[in-house]
Amino acid sequence: MNAPIRPLARELNQLQPFNLADFYKTGHPSMYPAATTKLVANFTPRSAKYAPVLPELFDNKVVWFGLQGFIQQYLIDLFDQEFFRQPRDKAVRKYQRRMDTALGAGAVPASRLEALHALGHLPLEIRSLPEGARVDIKVPPVIFSNTHPDFPWVATYFETLFSCESWKPSTVATIAFEFRKLLDYFARLTGSAPEFVNWQGHDFSMRGMSGVHDAMRCGAGHLLSFTGTDTIPALDYLEDFYDADAERELVGGSIPASEHSVMALRILLTLQRLRRDPAHAGLEEGALRQLAEREVVREFVSQDYPQGMVSIVSDTFDFWNVVTVIARELKDDILARRPDALGNAKVVFRPDSGDPVKILTGYHDDELVRVDGLPARDADGAYTALSGGLRVTEAERKGAVECLWEIYGGTVSAAGYRLLDSHVGLIYGDSITLPRARAILRRLAAKGFASGNVVFGIGSFVYGMNSRDTFGYALKAIYAEVDGEAVDIYKDPATDDGTKKSAKGLLRVEREGDHYVLHQQQTAEQAEGGELRPVFRDGQLLSRQSLAEIRQRLMASWQCPEPGSIRWSVED
Incomplete structure (x- = not known):
């Protein structure tokens, strides 16, 4: 009996870190001004207008959850396995092949990834509010910034990956x-x-x-x-x-x-x-x-x-x-x-x-x-x-x-x-x-x-019947430094209802009573303070939070109303 015919063996693509993106993200590093040395972005729940919640109980806050798992799985484990621990040519080859065959030979240069590989770590800092915190709508629970002037683009390159991995665990935790x-x-x-x-x-x-x-x-x-x-x-x-x-x-x-x-x-x-x-x-x-x-x-x-x-x-x-x-x-x-x-x-x-x-x-x-x-x-x-x-x-x-x-x-x-x-x-x-x-x-x-x-x-x-729009999650650039000049970045579309208006400049988030409050256009010194604390820098997880801590934080964030105090707006 003849053995089954198998296709010629080839190396599987697997998960290549830089391929986990929209194609349009791959061109953005070249589109930023060449003298850009600093880039900061934030991820924010912008709206609850599509949220399937009860208005009598919903207090315009989302549960922040999933960052630590994302960092460990992708920014540490995957980057180590598929990029930094691989020989340079092999680490870059899959990315270059995908860019050349889809966008045209040379459309996206490999030089940036080669330089990053030589650096030996991901020059990115992530600051975050604690997981299990209930964060007010329009307040960013997390910000990203580069830590090396040669790689400002890392602050925004992983927008697609981070968004698709992060909006839903937080949304489900909220619901x-x-x-x-x-x-x-x-x-x-x-x-x-x-x-x-x-x-x-x-x-x-x-x-x-x-x-x-x-x-x-x-x-x-x-x-x-x-x-x-x-x-x-x-x-x-x-x-x-x-x-x-x-x-x-x-x-x-x-x-x-x-x-x-x-x-x-x-x-x-x-x-x-x-x-x-x-x-x-x-x-x-x-x-x-x-x-x-x-x-x-x-x-x-x-x-x-x-x-x-x-x-x-x-x-x-x-x-x-x-x-x-x-x-x-x-x-x-x-x-x-x-x-x-x-x-x-x-x-x-x-x-x-x-x-x-x-x-x-x-x-x-x-x-x-x-x-x-x-x-x-x-x-x-x-x-x-x-x-x-x-x-x-x-x-x-x-x-x-x-x-x-x-x-x-x-x-x-x-x-x-x-x-x-x-x-x-x-x-x-x-x-x-x-x-x-x-x-x-x-x-x-x-x-x-x-x-x-x-x-x-x-x-x-x-x-499962939710989307990124359930709480309007989006990652946007908010600050840059170009040839020593600071630029407060923001968007405010005239054709929008205000949902897409983004934060502006360096940020600080403070805990004021039961709310997290956003302060925009801060100085560098002011932005170092507040509740957004470093959790990841240069390939290292700086702190760990346990399930027990997160549960305790979440349960302590809300006080049950007195019996009979809620007047339901809908008759059942």
């Missing part, structure tokens, strides 16, 4: 913290345990993100505010770049959980076996399937996972049968489950389709057709929704939380809200947005249920 604010507020309002909020936002986003690297960095941003996650690589990232240690601290965690393929296979296999049993002769397919599903759930809670926590996706066929019939029939089995080492013995039911607000909280009376002021029921006992004319069963009118309460009961918090028995709970992870989470929590509170009855899976519909 995650907005969820944290919402959940903290309702926990305080309804008397749910504050520590439970750590688990109440759970990262479900990995499968919908733009690759593993995207998922791990954004998943790390989520873990600044929560500990619940299904994005395994995020924990690896935080251990690799943020001094986390899963053996000494809780970086992130999850619980055993089923998916539809598991449930459908086991239910349908059990159904086939039941159908062959003469004892079930005459039962219709639907009834057999319900028996099969009950048996599968029983196996899950009493045999497969007889202790601790387990999550069961419950809408493979009929969610309402699961939470009203099966949950009742298996009550003794569920209550008999043993606690794990942390004292948990909970079965979490997971709906995964339909309207999450209605599934969890049911319908208000004023959302149903009424007669004489009361919801009207037809001959089959169903109601009719005013919106769309949908038929609504009694279980759907109550919602999943109330259905489980009727079976299992629970406790009442100090604030007077009902909490389900600790053996049962609910998680919903299908298209949960901040407005939907707010609606669910408000409606539960209106029915007398505490926020701690539900966990939200936050997926790529929230974390």
